[in-house]
Amino acid sequence: MKAQALAAETPVKGQLVQSLSRALNILSILGASGGPMSLTAVAEAAGLSPSTTHRLLTTLQEERYVRFDQGKRGWSVGLQAYMTGINFLRTRSLVDVARPRLRRLMEDSGEVVNLAVEDNGEAIYLHRVAGPRAVQSTVPVAERTLLHCSAVGKALLAGMAETRIQTILSQRGMRQFTRTTVSSLPALKQELTLVRSRGYAIDQEERVSGLRCVAAPIYDETTAVVGAVSLSGTTRRIEDTRVRDLGEMVKRTAAAITAEFGGRLPM
Structure with missing residues (x-):
């Protein structure tokens, strides 16, 4: 009897998992859209029939994860999805997310x-x-370093607005530590252009x-730089x-951390 009960329960669990997976996919589709989507558009994007899509949408609507805009006659992300996202942003930790990577x-x-x-x-x-x-390098853990003369610093600077860069350099200066230190603004600007184009x-x-x-x-959800690997x-x-291969390796790691942190890479 126990084996029969388990056998009967397995298809039900499978159907629930499939429905959950489809609902989450629909939520992702709506989250990535630029505005309300029609039922037909959601069904096509999800690869589902309109009837199945409507059933899933109404279930999500009951829990406030999606909403239907009567004026625009389309579906979009609801309040509960927004609140869930806000909670993620409030509790996420860059160190915790990055550590395994x-x-x-x-x-x-x-x-x-x-x-x-x-x-x-x-x-x-x-x-x-x-x-x-x-x-081990000579820079201890948790110690600060200037931005113009370090790889992490240049990665951080490359994502900043020009006015912010100018402010930092005017406050901190561009001290020359070694014969290869980039210590002039034109040279640094050239360097930052390279950073943006190659990604490291x-x-x-x-x-x-x-x-x-x-x-x-590493980028956040607004494509602002929040850190560097x-x-x-x-x-x-x-x-x-080895520099190019290691640069690509670091770039992939930073992109993976960005994704797990809920961020987006700039276009």
Whole structure:
């Protein structure tokens, strides 16, 4: 009898999971739309029949996850979906979201991996992961560094408005630490243009001689830069031939963190 009950229960559970999956897909479709969608448009986007789509929409409407706009005769995201999203934004932690990805990047690269954010015109390191083979850099965890001379700094600057960049540089200056430090505004602007086009920044021994870094920005839901992931090591370990591959690796990691953080990459 118990086996028969379980056998009868399995199809029901399967149908519930399928309905839930379809409803969540519809919610995602509405969330990505630029405005109210007709029943036909939602059904086509979801790959469902209009009757199934309408049933799912009305169920979501009862729970206030979607709403029907009588004036525009279309469906859109409802209040409860908005409240759920707000709760996610309020409770999310960049460090918690990034930590597993940072560890995976460290394991794949064998180098020191950092997470940094901008604070008062400087970069502050929030988290670091270093494997047994990696050589620790001279920048301690949670210590600040200037933006113009570090890979994380340039990744952060590349996402800022021009006026914000000018303010930071006027307050902090562009001190030259090594012979390769980018210490002029025109040169930095050129560097930031490169960062935006290739998606990652490079520190060519600009803060510490013998240390090379690559970094990529992390974005929030408005495509504003909220942090940066960097990978650092000695010039003996990170040779010129590795920089591009490691840059792409860091870029992919930053994009994955952006997605899990609820952010969007700029178009």
